[in-house]
Amino acid sequence: MSKKTLANLSASDLSGKRALVRVDFNVPVDDAGNITDDTRIRAALPTIQDLTQKGAKVILVSHFGRPKGVDDKLRLTPVAKRLSELLGQEVVKTDDSIGDEVAAKVGALQNGQVLLLENVRFYKEEEKNDPEFAKKLAANADLYVNDAFGTAHRAHASTEGVTKYLSPSVGGYLIEKELQYLQSAIANPQRPLAAIIGGSKVSSKIGVIEALLEKCDKLIIGGGMIFTFYKARGLNVGKSLVEEDKIELARSLEAKAKERGVDLLLPTDVVVADKFAADANSQTVSIDNIPDGWMGLDIGPDSIKVFQEALADCKTVIWNGPMGVFEFDKFAAGTEAIAHTLADISKKGAITIIGGGDSVAAVEKVGLADQMSHISTGGGASLELLEGKELPGIVALDEAE
Ligand SMILES: Nc1ncnc2c1ncn2[C@@H]1O[C@H](COP(=O)(O)OP(=O)(O)O)[C@@H](O)[C@H]1O
Numbered sequence: 214m215s216k217k218t219l220a221n222l223s224a225s226d227l228s229g230k231r232a233l234v235r236v237d238f239n240v241p242v243d244d245a246g247n248i249t250d251d252t253r254i255r256a257a258l259p260t261i262q263d264l265t266q267k268g269a270k271v272i273l274v275s276h277f278g279r280p281k282g283v284d285d286k287l288r289l290t291p292v293a294k295r296l297s298e299l300l301g302q303e304v305v306k307t308d309d310s311i312g313d314e315v316a317a318k319v320g321a322l323q324n325g326q327v328l329l330l331e332n333v334r335f336y337k338e339e340e341k342n343d344p345e346f347a348k349k350l351a352a353n354a355d356l357y358v359n360d361a362f363g364t365a366h367r368a369h370a371s372t373e374g375v376t377k378y379l380s381p382s383v384g385g386y387l388i389e390k391e392l393q394y395l396q397s398a399i400a401n402p403q404r405p406l407a408a409i410i411g412g413s414k415v416s417s418k419i420g421v422i423e424a425l426l427e428k429c430d431k432l433i434i435g436g437g438m439i440f441t442f443y444k445a446r447g448l449n450v451g452k453s454l455v456e457e458d459k460i461e462l463a464r465s466l467e468a469k470a471k472e473r474g475v476d477l478l479l480p481t482d483v484v485v486a487d488k489f490a491a492d493a494n495s496q497t498v499s500i501d502n503i504p505d506g507w508m509g510l511d512i513g514p515d516s517i518k519v520f521q522e523a524l525a526d527c528k529t530v531i532w533n534g535p536m537g538v539f540e541f542d543k544f545a546a547g548t549e550a551i552a553h554t555l556a557d558i559s560k561k562g563a564i565t566i567i568g569g570g571d572s573v574a575a576v577e578k579v580g581l582a583d584q585m586s587h588i589s590t591g592g593g594a595s596l597e598l599l600e601g602k603e604l605p606g607i608v609a610l611d612e613a614e
């Protein structure tokens with residue numbers, strides 16, 4: 214990468230220095246708050262360990278979920294515990310990300326110690342990239358390392374704003390590794406190239422589809438994303454997830470795909486449930502038969518077949534977003550089938566890239582992660598790279614000398 218990285222900093226640059234390190238510890242958790250997949254924590258270890266070995270005082274900052282203000286369910290305390298186990302050393306945890314308590318605990322850090330700040334999104338100023346808030350985050354540190362690849366597509370205070378107040382500002386080893394792999398796989402992809410988009414972040418990912426129509430030969434849509442398209446077609450979607458203000462966009466995307474001759478594949482059948490729960494009653498219906506009061510939580514068997522056939526000849530596939538609510542066994546079949554298909558085409562030489570916290574968790578759950586070409590810690594971030602966009606969290610870093 215053309216940016217300065219941690220590899221450019223020696224022990225003499227780092228020893229005794231307070232390093233503010235942006236990580237993406239936005240890990241999947243179950244209803245009881247237990248971490249169900251720690252890939253993102255493990256992926257940050259090389260950077261954290263390099264810093265501690267070189268005598269830096271490490272101050273980690275991350276978001277967790279999408280809180281509106283302080284939310285006790287979205288505290289990073291379980292993450293601090295898991296990180297401490299993985300590092301084999303104590304991780305000091307603060308209850309805030311700025312302020313006096315943080316300053317005091319940072320002041321008490323010894324060289325090589327690690328501290329984790331509280332969820333930075335408890336402050337609305339974080340996502341607004343408020344300069345005063347960025348200045349307060351930066352006040353406790355001497356230098357900045359961004360290793361949050363999964364959040365590099367967000368221009369927030371802890372990913373972009375802080376770089377204006379800390380020097381040097383460098384990329385960590387995870388960001389370096391992700392860019393190295395993704396840029397080469399995506400710049401000149403082996404074709405046919407397919408993108409599979411699912412999951413629940415409809416409003417933040419539906420926009421990506423437009424740019425992907427220019428790049429991809431096939432676009433497969435699943436997960437919670439599909440019902441906005443169906444509503445645009447005038448179908449009844451019951452209580453399924455819909456983004457009302459994206460219906461018009463969905464309609465125009467279908468029209469554009471047709472114009473450009475890109476295969477935009479949507480499921481033809483879905484598994485619907487009478488409630489959002491593991492023990493819900495379920496039935497498989499065609500998409501024009503979703504009953505009132507029911508919600509679509511997985512793609513159906515006919516759709517799985519069509520998707521598998523479409524993927525069979527692909528040479529590069531990038532997948533972000535599960536096909537259904539795979540956390541509930543009843544609604545995991547679509548996601549599991551696609552994971553198996555990608556493992557199969559990987560074996561035949563295709564490049565398969567899985568990105569996103571929950572998508573990676575799903576592939577880990579079925580034990581197929583090591584059969585994919587690349588497991589990326591970023592879903593939205595890897596899709597934006599595929600679109601050809603620059604990621605603000607990377608643009609903001611110092612240029613390599
Ligand atoms: N039909 C659906 N309705 C509601 N939620 C869904 C549906 N299909 C998938 N999901 C949910 O989407 C979530 C993952 O979405 P997202 O955050 O976009 O993916 P990733 O973390 O891989 O980027 C999962 O928790 C899954 O339960």
Ligand SMILES: O=C(OP(=O)(O)O)[C@H](O)COP(=O)(O)O
Binds near residue numbers: 239278363570571
């Ligand atoms: O989980 C994340 O993104 P992803 O679901 O696209 O992989 C990142 O932590 C970014 O979170 P955000 O989409 O709430 O900014």
